[in-house]
Amino acid sequence: MLVAFSLTPMGVEAGVAEYIADAVKIIRESGLPNRSDSMYTMIEGEWEEVMDVIKRAKDAVAAKAPRVQLVIQADFWPGMPNPLDGKIGLLEQRIADATPGSPSPTT
Template sequence: MLVAFSLTPMGVETVVADYIADAVRVIRDSGLPNRSDSMYTMIEGEWDEVMDVIKRATEAVAAKAPRVQLIVKADIWPEMHTPLDGKIALLEQRIADTTQVSSPPTS
């Protein structure tokens, strides 16, 4: 299972990096494969372990913020064993296959 989620502390100053840093520490300390970017964090694992990490990350933000907004999107694909990297590898392979087919022959 791959889950993308976003935590937004509400009722705080404009820059929220200090709040989110606490959540990212929880996620990284979990040992589950994860990746964060400027908008979302993705985490890979079994349902219960991923949801537990999301809950603890949310609680870390809630410990400092009066309100927290959580957005969660899950991809449940049992045959994909490493979705964090596997989905991107599959996409890159499709792009390469399409590029090879559509490229004009060289002379």
């Protein structure tokens, strides 16, 4: 399972990095494959372990902010190995295959 989620501290000043830093540390130390960007964090694993990490990350933000908004999107793709990188790999391959003049994968 691949989950993309965002935690937004509400009722705080415009800069949120200090509110999110502890949450990102929890995610990174979870041992689950993950990647964060400026809007979302993606984490890969089984339902129980992913939801536990998200809950602990939310709790870390809630410890500093009066309110927390949590948005979760999940992709259940049985048989997809390493969806964090595998889905992007499939996309990149399709782009390469569709690009005129690109070498075919067999050459």
